[in-house]
Amino acid sequence: MPLTGIEIFKSLPKTNCKECGVPTCLAFAMKLATGKAELSACPYVSEEAKEKLAEAAAPPIRPVTIGVGDRALKVGGETVMFRHDKRFENPPGFAILLSDTMDETEIDRRLERFKQLEYERVGLTLRPELVAVKSESGDASRFAGVADKVKQNSDGGIILMSDNPDVLAAGLKACADQKPLIYAVTKDNAEQVTDLAKEYSCPVAVKASNLEKLSQLTTELTEAGVKDIILDSGSRTVRQAFEDQVLIRSAALSKKFRPLGFPTIVFPCEMTSDPMKEAVIASIFVAKYGGVIVLSDFQGHSLFPLLVERMNIYTDPQRPLATTEGIYEINNPDENSPVLITSNFSLTYFIVSGEIETSKVPTYLLIKDTEGLSVMTAWAAGKFVADVIAPFVKKCSIKDRVKHHKLVIPGYAAAESGGLEEELPGWEILIGPREGSHIPAYLKMWKP
Numbered sequence: 001m002p003l004t005g006i007e008i009f010k011s012l013p014k015t016n017c018k019e020c021g022v023p024t025c026l027a028f029a030m031k032l033a034t035g036k037a038e039l040s041a042c043p044y045v046s047e048e049a050k051e052k053l054a055e056a057a058a059p060p061i062r063p064v065t066i067g068v069g070d071r072a073l074k075v076g077g078e079t080v081m082f083r084h085d086k087r088f089e090n091p092p093g094f095a096i097l098l099s100d101t102m103d104e105t106e107i108d109r110r111l112e113r114f115k116q117l118e119y120e121r122v123g124l125t126l127r128p129e130l131v132a133v134k135s136e137s138g139d140a141s142r143f144a145g146v147a148d149k150v151k152q153n154s155d156g157g158i159i160l161m162s163d164n165p166d167v168l169a170a171g172l173k174a175c176a177d178q179k180p181l182i183y184a185v186t187k188d189n190a191e192q193v194t195d196l197a198k199e200y201s202c203p204v205a206v207k208a209s210n211l212e213k214l215s216q217l218t219t220e221l222t223e224a225g226v227k228d229i230i231l232d233s234g235s236r237t238v239r240q241a242f243e244d245q246v247l248i249r250s251a252a253l254s255k256k257f258r259p260l261g262f263p264t265i266v267f268p269c270e271m272t273s274d275p276m277k278e279a280v281i282a283s284i285f286v287a288k289y290g291g292v293i294v295l296s297d298f299q300g301h302s303l304f305p306l307l308v309e310r311m312n313i314y315t316d317p318q319r320p321l322a323t324t325e326g327i328y329e330i331n332n333p334d335e336n337s338p339v340l341i342t343s344n345f346s347l348t349y350f351i352v353s354g355e356i357e358t359s360k361v362p363t364y365l366l367i368k369d370t371e372g373l374s375v376m377t378a379w380a381a382g383k384f385v386a387d388v389i390a391p392f393v394k395k396c397s398i399k400d401r402v403k404h405h406k407l408v409i410p411g412y413a414a415a416e417s418g419g420l421e422e423e424l425p426g427w428e429i430l431i432g433p434r435e436g437s438h439i440p441a442y443l444k445m446w447k448p
């Protein structure tokens with residue numbers, strides 16, 4: 001049974017020192033009890049209390065890692081139902097499906113796509129993480145051969161999929177050092193697959209036909225000493241799978257129901273044969289609350305929107321993405337090139353820099369730290385006004401790089417032009433476009 005806030009409070013130091021970021025030990029205990037704080041936030045808990053509070057301090061949804069090294073995927077560890085309460089922690093992984101009945105050419109093509117499909121967006125690299133190898137031939141050596149090929153030709157995590165423990169064992173022999181996800185324990189193979197998970201120390205998925213049976217299986221597994229579990233509720237209709245995701249998370253967070261306190265795996269690839277519908281279904285599980293999302297194939301036009309959606313859902317809604325303050329050189333500028341300035345909201349930066357690149361006009365772009373706020377919001381908050389912009393322009397040494405002293409400010413900050421001319425003697429302040437899309441035309445008319 002999980003501990004109540006009062007029970008946890010009894011084991012805390014009761015000094016109300018506030019170092020955990022909460023005003024009192026009691027308030028911290030209450031947060032701990034609801035999974036909204038971590039015990040490590042209090043530096044003064046005794047070792048004895050730590051042991052006692054271990055269960056209460058454990059995240060209500062266990063974090064599980066698939067794979068090794070830099071590209072290992074960590075899923076689970078979530079503590080909230082809604083991202084406005086607290087950010088979601090660990091984005092779901094996307095897996096491409098390979099069957100051991102596919103011919104070599106098709107397998108090679110898919111592995112190549114898995115490697116090639118990666119994108120830069122707002123300074124981040126977006127890419128999928130997993131390759132799921134499914135046994136459809138029933139041939140253990142064929143399955144092991146494909147698992148080995150994936151290991152040799154990709155740095156992604158691996159999912160080994162079969163109901164047959166012998167086939168899984170062969171796959172594990174080929175790639176156990178990559179810590180693949182074993183899929184799956186069912187009621188019919190529970191003992192053998194549990195033994196494999198223990199022998200190779202790999203995470204294991206558990207599949208059942210409903211949540212009650214799933215809970216029974218996870219209880220058996222945890223009692224047998226297997227902790228790294230991923231849940232498959234067995235549903236293959238969108239509606240039922242969606243309901244299951246919500247129920248699983250809700251049971252783990254609200255009821256502290258440990259048998260369902262694990263990340264999930266979902267199979268949009270088995271819910272439709274239409275690739276575009278499949279992508280739409282996957283997008284539902286990015287938002288609620290897939291841990292691993294298995295797709296029948298990867299195509300750039302459907303994978304990219306999913307990667308962007310995932311990035312957006314798993315950013316902290318209370319902290320806008322920001323770009324580093326500084327001078328950015330675009331299209332090889334020289335001493336006659338225009339100087340534009342804008343805020344460090346990442347989206348603003350990428351739109352403005354993208355438009356400058358498109359214009360092909362060599363340009364200096366000054367990025368002022370506005371704590372990730374867009375131009376208008378930063379201006380309204382006093383973070384993009386004359387007496388903040390001017391010290392930055394002076395300090396950043398842009399005046400040594402250009403012969404002219406003309407500074408183009410965003411149209412939305414036009415009200416600051418007078419103040420800037422006062423604060424930056426010798427500079428001419430020009431009002432640039434309001435919209436990023438008008439920047440190329442503006443720059444083409446530029447004269448130093």
Ligand code: SF4
Pocket residue numbers: 012013014015016017018019020021022023024025028041042043044045
């Ligand atoms: Fe209490 Fe520990 Fe928080 Fe200090 S850091 S207020 S001792 S819970």
